[in-house]
Amino acid sequence: MIILPAMISILEASPSMINTLGAPIMVIGGLGLLFGVILAIASKVFEVKVDPRVEQISEALPGANCGACGMPGCAGYADAIVHGGEAVNKCAPGGAALAAKIAEIMGTVAGSTEQKIAVIHCTSGGTNNTKWKYAYQGIETCKAAVNIADGPNACSWGCVGYNDCERSCVFGAISIDEHGMRCIDPDKCTACGACVKACPRKLIDLVPINKTVYIKCSSKDKGPIAKQACGSTHPCIACGICAKNCPVNAITIEQNLAVIDYTKCINCGLCATKCPTKAILDLLAGCRKKAEIIAENCIGCALCAKNCPVKAISGELKQLHTIDSNLCIGCEVCVSKCRKQAIKMV
Amino acid sequence: MGYIGEIFVMAMTAIFIQNFVLARFLGLCPYLGVSKKLDSAFGMGMAVIFVMTLASAFAYLIQNYLLKPLGLDYLQTISFILTIAALVQFVEMVIQKNAPALYKSLGVYLPLITTNCAVLGVAILNTKAYRATDPTLAYNFLDSVLNGFFSGVGFTVVLLAMAGIRERLEFAEIPKSMKGMPIGLILAGIMALAFYGFMGFKI
Numbered sequence: 402m403i404i405l406p407a408m409i410s411i412l413e414a415s416p417s418m419i420n421t422l423g424a425p426i427m428v429i430g431g432l433g434l435l436f437g438v439i440l441a442i443a444s445k446v447f448e449v450k451v452d453p454r455v456e457q458i459s460e461a462l463p464g465a466n467c468g469a470c471g472m473p474g475c476a477g478y479a480d481a482i483v484h485g486g487e488a489v490n491k492c493a494p495g496g497a498a499l500a501a502k503i504a505e506i507m508g509t510v511a512g513s514t515e516q517k518i519a520v521i522h523c524t525s526g527g528t529n530n531t532k533w534k535y536a537y538q539g540i541e542t543c544k545a546a547v548n549i550a551d552g553p554n555a556c557s558w559g560c561v562g563y564n565d566c567e568r569s570c571v572f573g574a575i576s577i578d579e580h581g582m583r584c585i586d587p588d589k590c591t592a593c594g595a596c597v598k599a600c601p602r603k604l605i606d607l608v609p610i611n612k613t614v615y616i617k618c619s620s621k622d623k624g625p626i627a628k629q630a631c632g633s634t635h636p637c638i639a640c641g642i643c644a645k646n647c648p649v650n651a652i653t654i655e656q657n658l659a660v661i662d663y664t665k666c667i668n669c670g671l672c673a674t675k676c677p678t679k680a681i682l683d684l685l686a687g688c689r690k691k692a693e694i695i696a697e698n699c700i701g702c703a704l705c706a707k708n709c710p711v712k713a714i715s716g717e718l719k720q721l722h723t724i725d726s727n728l729c730i731g732c733e734v735c736v737s738k739c740r741k742q743a744i745k746m747v
Numbered sequence: 748m749g750y751i752g753e754i755f756v757m758a759m760t761a762i763f764i765q766n767f768v769l770a771r772f773l774g775l776c777p778y779l780g781v782s783k784k785l786d787s788a789f790g791m792g793m794a795v796i797f798v799m800t801l802a803s804a805f806a807y808l809i810q811n812y813l814l815k816p817l818g819l820d821y822l823q824t825i826s827f828i829l830t831i832a833a834l835v836q837f838v839e840m841v842i843q844k845n846a847p848a849l850y851k852s853l854g855v856y857l858p859l860i861t862t863n864c865a866v867l868g869v870a871i872l873n874t875k876a877y878r879a880t881d882p883t884l885a886y887n888f889l890d891s892v893l894n895g896f897f898s899g900v901g902f903t904v905v906l907l908a909m910a911g912i913r914e915r916l917e918f919a920e921i922p923k924s925m926k927g928m929p930i931g932l933i934l935a936g937i938m939a940l941a942f943y944g945f946m947g948f949k950i
Contacts, residue, residue: 429826432826
């Protein structure tokens with residue numbers, strides 16, 4: 402407030418200053434005004450009519466610009482739907498509800514979308530469960546760290562723990578706990594795939610949300626090496642026990658690593674109980690129901706006993722079968738095999 | 748040497764001897780940023796040629812009919828930026844309305860180069876340039892426009908060369924830590940050295 406009167410008094414005192422300042426202010430101000438007016442008129446004259454559906458879809462989209470659809474941002478996707486004939490169900494964050502909404506705008510029917518969730522296939526990478534080769538002091542990103550001598554951690558397949566995935570998540574679904582481990586919030590994760598791309602070790606994968614059994618290791622090293630390098634003592638040593646025990650043959654060993662085929666997996670969790678290194682995580686462990694035979698329906702065909710992966714069912718042919726609830730792991734294989742609906746889960 | 752010869756010298760100078768990217772080191776950002784794919788490099792190159800030519804023309808008019816008569820040469824930079832930015836915006840609107848196909852191929856790159864230093868550079872250097880055949884004669888309007896055009900061509904030539912090499916680099920066996928930008932910068936250095944060889948030419 403003091404400056405203004407001071408300036409005015411200076412200007413009054415020296416009229417030459419007004420002359421000096423006047424011309425440049427007039428020129429730049431005039432140019433700015435001229436261009437501004439021209440552009441304002443031009444924006445009206447050269448206005449391009451946009452398809453109103455593009456705007457509607459743009460508004461319906463989450464606006465996170467995560468790129469899960471493969472387009473450069475939400476506006477690009479909206480444009481691609483209207484003009485490029487793109488499918489309406491490619492927005493992972495929006496899910497089925499949004500697909501239906503866009504389909505309504507476009508007047509088409511939405512295809513089904515499978516809800517997925519991101520899973521980190523490694524149990525290492527925290528402050529006290531990682532073995533270090535050397536003390537890394539460079540830029541604190543995974544991308545930079547893994548480039549120096551195959552990364553600072555002993556396992557060249559495992560998590561280095563510089564949280565590139567957490568930074569890449571626009572939905573805040575990845576958090577870091579007190580041990581420096583990354584936790585994925587299933588409610589916030591939209592399976593946009595940003596973290597999958599961000600992880601230089603390719604540890605993250607999108608898994609159907611109704612599957613609860615994950616291989617928590619990505620090491621393709623041979624068993625002994627993997628065991629030595631793993632800081633969390635839960636490496637996959639490619640022993641193949643899970644693959645042998647899987648009742649539906651959903652697990653295969655590929656390049657010294659167990660891989661679950663989620664189109665076959667039935668969530669029985671048997672692999673997790675059999676794994677000698679506890680490299681398989683079963684979210685339902687201990688929460689599964691036990692099988693029980695309904696006496697009046699059982700005809701004693703022994704089909705269930707034959708198929709039980711843990712031999713929990715006993716009983717002779719043509720006699721009532723019994724299930725040892727201590728042995729039963731709740732895989733529900735017998736339920737699907739029984740032709741008389743004589744088994745229920747309690 | 749007639750005017751055609753003058754134009755030839757100007758073209759050779761702008762494209763090879765005083766190349767904007769590799770000899771003057773202007774416009775390095777798009778040079779490294781948009782040189783990953785040949786077709787996007789081509790789109791960028793066309794946009795730069797277009798904007799450089801127009802910017803040269805308008806900057807010449809502003810400089811000689813507004814700033815010089817008023818003795819306001821020191822406002823050159825700010826008024827050029829203002830002019831170029833407004834011009835690019837205006838041209839973008841016109842193209843979007845009248846030539847949607849051209850807008851699609853240039854569209855993304857046009858706003859990117861609004862305040863590119865190579866575009867501003869050509870406008871400012873034009874005001875200080877003299878003819879090769881007659882060092883007392885400053886560039887006139889046509890000279891400025893042609894120089895802008897050829898500078899844009901020079902930019903496009905090296906951008907396309909860079910993109911071509913980088914497309915092949917995708918399949919080359921490069922040490923992990925050198926992949927991407929590091930090898931791109933080394934490549935730019937080697938190309939600049941190669942263009943340095945043109946420096947001594949006398950046309």
